[in-house]
Amino acid sequence: MDRIPILKLGHSLLVTIQVDMHDRLAMALEEDLTQKIVSSGAKGVLIDISALEIVDSFIGRTLANIAGVSRMLDADTVVVGMRPAVAITLVELGLSLPGVRTALNAERGMALISRRVAEADRDGAADAPDVHGDE
Amino acid sequence: MSTVTSEVLAIRTGDDVVRVRQGVRTAASKAGLSLVDQTKIITAASELARNTLDYGGGGTARIELVQEPMRRGVRIIFEDQGPGIPDVEQALSDGFTTGRGLGLGLGGSKRLCNEFRIETEAGKGTRVTIARWR
Ligand SMILES: Nc1ncnc2c1ncn2[C@@H]1O[C@H](COP(=O)(O)OP(=O)(O)OP(=O)(O)O)[C@@H](O)[C@H]1O
Ligand SMILES: [Mg+2]
Numbered sequence: 219m220d221r222i223p224i225l226k227l228g229h230s231l232l233v234t235i236q237v238d239m240h241d242r243l244a245m246a247l248e249e250d251l252t253q254k255i256v257s258s259g260a261k262g263v264l265i266d267i268s269a270l271e272i273v274d275s276f277i278g279r280t281l282a283n284i285a286g287v288s289r290m291l292d293a294d295t296v297v298v299g300m301r302p303a304v305a306i307t308l309v310e311l312g313l314s315l316p317g318v319r320t321a322l323n324a325e326r327g328m329a330l331i332s333r334r335v336a337e338a339d340r341d342g343a344a345d346a347p348d349v350h351g352d353e
Numbered sequence: 354m355s356t357v358t359s360e361v362l363a364i365r366t367g368d369d370v371v372r373v374r375q376g377v378r379t380a381a382s383k384a385g386l387s388l389v390d391q392t393k394i395i396t397a398a399s400e401l402a403r404n405t406l407d408y409g410g411g412g413t414a415r416i417e418l419v420q421e422p423m424r425r426g427v428r429i430i431f432e433d434q435g436p437g438i439p440d441v442e443q444a445l446s447d448g449f450t451t452g453r454g455l456g457l458g459l460g461g462s463k464r465l466c467n468e469f470r471i472e473t474e475a476g477k478g479t480r481v482t483i484a485r486w487r
Contacts, residue, residue: 238371238374238375240368241367242367271392272374272392272395272396272399274396274399274400274403275454275455275457276403279454279455301392303389303391303392304392306389307389307392307393307396310393310461310464310465311396311461311462311464311465312457312460
Protein backbone atom coordinates (compact mmCIF):
# COMPACT_ATOMS: atom_id res chain seq x y z
CA MET A 219 0.00 0.00 0.00
CA ASP A 220 1.22 3.53 -0.74
CA ARG A 221 2.06 5.81 2.14
CA ILE A 222 2.50 9.51 2.65
CA PRO A 223 6.19 10.39 3.20
CA ILE A 224 7.25 11.95 6.50
CA LEU A 225 10.38 14.14 6.51
CA LYS A 226 12.42 15.11 9.54
CA LEU A 227 13.74 18.65 9.75
CA GLY A 228 15.45 19.65 12.99
CA HIS A 229 12.99 19.11 15.85
CA SER A 230 10.06 18.67 13.51
CA LEU A 231 8.35 16.21 11.24
CA LEU A 232 6.99 17.51 7.96
CA VAL A 233 4.15 16.00 6.00
CA THR A 234 2.86 17.36 2.73
CA ILE A 235 -0.36 15.74 1.66
CA GLN A 236 -0.35 15.75 -2.11
CA VAL A 237 -2.94 13.17 -3.00
CA ASP A 238 -6.66 12.86 -2.55
CA MET A 239 -6.44 10.55 0.46
CA HIS A 240 -8.62 7.51 0.75
CA ASP A 241 -9.54 6.53 4.29
CA ARG A 242 -6.92 3.80 4.72
CA LEU A 243 -4.17 6.15 3.62
CA ALA A 244 -5.30 8.71 6.21
CA MET A 245 -5.28 6.03 8.91
CA ALA A 246 -1.81 4.86 7.84
CA LEU A 247 -0.54 8.42 8.12
CA GLU A 248 -1.84 8.64 11.68
CA GLU A 249 -0.04 5.41 12.61
CA ASP A 250 3.19 6.31 10.84
CA LEU A 251 3.32 9.75 12.42
CA THR A 252 2.71 8.37 15.89
CA GLN A 253 5.63 5.96 15.54
CA LYS A 254 7.88 8.57 13.99
CA ILE A 255 7.21 11.07 16.80
CA VAL A 256 8.38 8.50 19.31
CA SER A 257 11.37 7.21 17.34
CA SER A 258 12.61 10.69 16.40
CA GLY A 259 11.72 12.57 19.59
CA ALA A 260 10.22 15.32 17.44
CA LYS A 261 8.68 18.29 19.23
CA GLY A 262 6.55 19.42 16.34
CA VAL A 263 4.54 18.06 13.43
CA LEU A 264 3.75 20.28 10.48
CA ILE A 265 1.07 19.04 8.11
CA ASP A 266 0.71 20.94 4.86
CA ILE A 267 -2.76 20.50 3.35
CA SER A 268 -2.53 23.22 0.70
CA ALA A 269 -2.92 20.62 -2.05
CA LEU A 270 -6.13 19.20 -0.53
CA GLU A 271 -9.23 20.26 -2.44
CA ILE A 272 -11.53 18.98 0.24
CA VAL A 273 -11.42 18.00 3.89
CA ASP A 274 -14.39 15.88 4.89
CA SER A 275 -15.33 14.58 8.32
CA PHE A 276 -13.00 11.58 8.02
CA ILE A 277 -9.92 13.56 7.06
CA GLY A 278 -10.84 16.19 9.64
CA ARG A 279 -11.14 13.55 12.31
CA THR A 280 -7.77 12.10 11.29
CA LEU A 281 -6.13 15.52 11.65
CA ALA A 282 -7.74 15.97 15.07
CA ASN A 283 -6.57 12.50 16.16
CA ILE A 284 -3.02 13.22 15.02
CA ALA A 285 -3.05 16.48 16.99
CA GLY A 286 -4.39 14.71 20.08
CA VAL A 287 -1.94 11.82 19.96
CA SER A 288 1.05 14.04 19.25
CA ARG A 289 0.14 16.28 22.18
CA MET A 290 0.20 13.25 24.45
CA LEU A 291 3.63 12.42 23.09
CA ASP A 292 4.84 15.95 23.82
CA ALA A 293 4.79 17.23 20.26
CA ASP A 294 2.71 20.06 18.78
CA THR A 295 0.83 19.62 15.53
CA VAL A 296 0.24 22.58 13.24
CA VAL A 297 -1.90 22.21 10.12
CA VAL A 298 -0.95 24.73 7.45
CA GLY A 299 -2.16 25.90 4.07
CA MET A 300 -5.88 25.22 4.35
CA ARG A 301 -7.60 26.62 1.26
CA PRO A 302 -10.24 29.29 1.91
CA ALA A 303 -12.97 27.22 0.21
CA VAL A 304 -12.07 24.28 2.44
CA ALA A 305 -12.29 26.45 5.56
CA ILE A 306 -15.73 27.77 4.55
CA THR A 307 -16.96 24.25 3.84
CA LEU A 308 -15.62 22.81 7.10
CA VAL A 309 -17.44 25.43 9.15
CA GLU A 310 -20.70 24.73 7.33
CA LEU A 311 -20.19 20.99 7.72
CA GLY A 312 -19.92 21.65 11.46
CA LEU A 313 -16.35 20.46 11.89
CA SER A 314 -14.38 22.91 14.01
CA LEU A 315 -11.24 20.74 14.32
CA PRO A 316 -11.00 21.08 18.09
CA GLY A 317 -7.45 21.03 19.37
CA VAL A 318 -5.91 21.40 15.95
CA ARG A 319 -3.58 24.37 15.64
CA THR A 320 -3.55 26.00 12.23
CA ALA A 321 -1.33 28.52 10.50
CA LEU A 322 -1.73 30.26 7.19
CA ASN A 323 1.41 28.83 5.64
CA ALA A 324 4.39 26.57 6.33
CA GLU A 325 6.62 29.47 7.35
CA ARG A 326 4.26 30.62 10.09
CA GLY A 327 3.66 27.04 11.13
CA MET A 328 7.39 26.45 11.56
CA ALA A 329 7.65 29.68 13.56
CA LEU A 330 4.96 28.39 15.96
CA ILE A 331 6.82 25.12 16.41
CA SER A 332 10.23 26.80 16.87
CA ARG A 333 8.78 29.02 19.56
CA ARG A 334 7.44 25.95 21.32
CA VAL A 335 10.79 24.19 21.09
CA ALA A 336 12.59 27.29 22.43
CA GLU A 337 10.16 27.44 25.37
CA ALA A 338 10.69 23.78 26.11
CA ASP A 339 14.47 24.27 26.05
CA ARG A 340 14.24 27.25 28.36
CA ASP A 341 11.93 25.41 30.79
CA GLY A 342 14.24 22.42 30.61
CA ALA A 343 17.24 24.62 31.52
CA ALA A 344 15.31 26.17 34.43
CA ASP A 345 14.29 22.73 35.70
CA ALA A 346 17.77 21.29 35.50
CA PRO A 347 19.12 22.56 38.88
CA ASP A 348 16.05 21.15 40.68
CA VAL A 349 16.61 17.79 39.10
CA HIS A 350 20.19 17.85 40.32
CA GLY A 351 19.10 19.00 43.75
CA ASP A 352 16.87 15.94 44.11
CA GLU A 353 19.64 13.57 43.29
CA MET B 354 -32.72 22.85 -24.53
CA SER B 355 -32.07 20.84 -21.44
CA THR B 356 -29.67 18.00 -21.06
CA VAL B 357 -28.69 15.68 -18.31
CA THR B 358 -25.41 13.85 -18.65
CA SER B 359 -25.01 11.14 -16.11
CA GLU B 360 -22.56 8.55 -14.94
CA VAL B 361 -23.07 5.76 -12.42
CA LEU B 362 -20.20 4.77 -10.15
CA ALA B 363 -20.07 1.73 -7.91
CA ILE B 364 -19.22 2.28 -4.22
CA ARG B 365 -17.59 -0.84 -2.81
CA THR B 366 -14.24 0.32 -1.40
CA GLY B 367 -12.54 3.37 0.04
CA ASP B 368 -10.98 3.98 -3.37
CA ASP B 369 -14.46 4.22 -4.86
CA VAL B 370 -15.23 7.05 -2.43
CA VAL B 371 -12.24 8.92 -3.88
CA ARG B 372 -13.54 8.16 -7.40
CA VAL B 373 -16.93 9.62 -6.52
CA ARG B 374 -15.21 12.80 -5.29
CA GLN B 375 -13.32 13.04 -8.60
CA GLY B 376 -16.46 12.42 -10.68
CA VAL B 377 -18.36 15.10 -8.78
CA ARG B 378 -15.46 17.52 -9.15
CA THR B 379 -15.47 17.06 -12.94
CA ALA B 380 -19.25 17.53 -13.19
CA ALA B 381 -19.27 20.52 -10.84
CA SER B 382 -16.60 22.34 -12.79
CA LYS B 383 -18.38 21.58 -16.11
CA ALA B 384 -21.57 22.99 -14.59
CA GLY B 385 -19.68 26.18 -13.86
CA LEU B 386 -20.09 26.11 -10.08
CA SER B 387 -17.90 28.53 -8.16
CA LEU B 388 -14.86 27.12 -6.39
CA VAL B 389 -16.56 27.32 -3.01
CA ASP B 390 -19.71 25.63 -4.31
CA GLN B 391 -17.63 22.91 -5.97
CA THR B 392 -15.85 22.30 -2.68
CA LYS B 393 -19.18 22.09 -0.85
CA ILE B 394 -20.80 19.56 -3.18
CA ILE B 395 -17.65 17.41 -3.38
CA THR B 396 -17.42 17.36 0.42
CA ALA B 397 -21.11 16.45 0.78
CA ALA B 398 -20.68 13.70 -1.82
CA SER B 399 -17.68 12.33 0.05
CA GLU B 400 -19.73 12.10 3.26
CA LEU B 401 -22.65 10.37 1.57
CA ALA B 402 -20.48 7.97 -0.43
CA ARG B 403 -18.81 6.90 2.80
CA ASN B 404 -22.20 6.38 4.46
CA THR B 405 -23.28 4.26 1.48
CA LEU B 406 -20.15 2.15 1.98
CA ASP B 407 -20.09 1.97 5.79
CA TYR B 408 -23.78 1.67 6.63
CA GLY B 409 -25.45 0.69 3.36
CA GLY B 410 -22.98 -2.11 2.66
CA GLY B 411 -21.98 -0.49 -0.62
CA GLY B 412 -24.09 0.79 -3.48
CA THR B 413 -23.95 3.31 -6.29
CA ALA B 414 -23.63 7.03 -6.94
CA ARG B 415 -25.31 8.49 -10.00
CA ILE B 416 -23.69 11.81 -10.89
CA GLU B 417 -25.81 14.06 -13.11
CA LEU B 418 -24.64 17.20 -14.85
CA VAL B 419 -27.86 19.17 -15.26
CA GLN B 420 -28.04 21.85 -17.93
CA GLU B 421 -31.57 23.21 -18.10
CA PRO B 422 -32.73 26.59 -19.37
CA MET B 423 -33.38 27.86 -15.88
CA ARG B 424 -30.61 26.15 -13.98
CA ARG B 425 -27.26 24.47 -14.24
CA GLY B 426 -25.71 22.31 -11.63
CA VAL B 427 -24.96 18.88 -10.29
CA ARG B 428 -27.28 16.30 -8.82
CA ILE B 429 -26.04 13.11 -7.18
CA ILE B 430 -28.14 10.12 -6.18
CA PHE B 431 -26.68 7.65 -3.69
CA GLU B 432 -28.39 4.29 -3.48
CA ASP B 433 -27.87 1.20 -1.41
CA GLN B 434 -29.78 -1.96 -0.51
CA GLY B 435 -28.69 -1.84 3.12
CA PRO B 436 -30.70 -1.84 6.35
CA GLY B 437 -32.26 1.59 5.85
CA ILE B 438 -32.39 4.40 8.40
CA PRO B 439 -34.99 3.75 11.11
CA ASP B 440 -35.27 7.37 12.29
CA VAL B 441 -34.27 9.91 9.65
CA GLU B 442 -34.88 12.91 11.92
CA GLN B 443 -32.49 11.49 14.49
CA ALA B 444 -29.90 10.47 11.87
CA LEU B 445 -29.89 14.04 10.53
CA SER B 446 -29.18 15.61 13.89
CA ASP B 447 -25.56 16.61 14.43
CA GLY B 448 -23.70 14.27 16.70
CA PHE B 449 -25.90 11.23 16.15
CA THR B 450 -23.93 8.18 15.04
CA THR B 451 -24.29 4.44 15.27
CA GLY B 452 -20.70 4.05 14.09
CA ARG B 453 -17.45 5.62 15.14
CA GLY B 454 -18.03 8.89 13.31
CA LEU B 455 -18.82 12.36 14.56
CA GLY B 456 -22.38 12.15 13.30
CA LEU B 457 -21.85 15.14 11.05
CA GLY B 458 -22.17 13.54 7.61
CA LEU B 459 -25.90 13.71 6.99
CA GLY B 460 -26.69 17.01 8.72
CA GLY B 461 -23.55 18.61 7.32
CA SER B 462 -24.28 17.45 3.77
CA LYS B 463 -27.74 18.91 4.01
CA ARG B 464 -26.28 22.30 4.90
CA LEU B 465 -23.81 22.09 2.03
CA CYS B 466 -26.42 21.51 -0.69
CA ASN B 467 -29.35 23.37 -2.24
CA GLU B 468 -31.43 20.21 -2.43
CA PHE B 469 -31.37 17.28 -0.07
CA ARG B 470 -33.76 14.32 0.10
CA ILE B 471 -33.65 11.00 1.93
CA GLU B 472 -35.84 8.07 0.97
CA THR B 473 -35.37 5.01 3.09
CA GLU B 474 -37.16 1.86 4.07
CA ALA B 475 -36.25 -0.62 6.79
CA GLY B 476 -34.64 -3.70 5.30
CA LYS B 477 -34.83 -2.34 1.74
CA GLY B 478 -32.21 0.38 1.55
CA THR B 479 -31.58 4.09 1.34
CA ARG B 480 -31.54 6.68 -1.42
CA VAL B 481 -30.10 10.14 -0.77
CA THR B 482 -30.40 12.81 -3.47
CA ILE B 483 -28.43 16.05 -3.32
CA ALA B 484 -28.01 18.95 -5.74
CA ARG B 485 -26.12 22.20 -5.94
CA TRP B 486 -27.18 24.82 -8.48
CA ARG B 487 -25.21 27.61 -9.99
N1 LIG C 1 -26.93 4.71 3.84
C1 LIG C 1 -27.23 4.47 5.13
N2 LIG C 1 -27.82 3.30 5.50
C2 LIG C 1 -28.12 3.06 6.80
N3 LIG C 1 -27.87 3.92 7.81
C3 LIG C 1 -27.29 5.10 7.50
C4 LIG C 1 -26.93 5.45 6.16
N4 LIG C 1 -26.39 6.67 6.17
C5 LIG C 1 -26.38 7.09 7.45
N5 LIG C 1 -26.93 6.15 8.27
C6 LIG C 1 -27.12 6.25 9.74
O1 LIG C 1 -27.17 7.60 10.10
C7 LIG C 1 -26.19 7.89 11.11
C8 LIG C 1 -25.68 9.31 10.93
O2 LIG C 1 -24.93 9.44 9.72
P1 LIG C 1 -23.87 10.61 9.60
O3 LIG C 1 -23.20 10.49 8.28
O4 LIG C 1 -24.55 11.88 9.94
O5 LIG C 1 -22.84 10.29 10.77
P2 LIG C 1 -21.71 9.17 10.84
O6 LIG C 1 -21.47 8.56 9.50
O7 LIG C 1 -22.11 8.25 11.93
O8 LIG C 1 -20.44 10.02 11.27
P3 LIG C 1 -19.58 10.99 10.31
O9 LIG C 1 -20.29 11.09 9.01
O10 LIG C 1 -19.50 12.30 11.03
O11 LIG C 1 -18.25 10.33 10.20
C9 LIG C 1 -25.14 6.82 10.92
O12 LIG C 1 -24.39 6.61 12.10
C10 LIG C 1 -25.99 5.62 10.52
O13 LIG C 1 -26.56 5.02 11.66
MG1 LIG D 1 -21.18 9.67 7.79
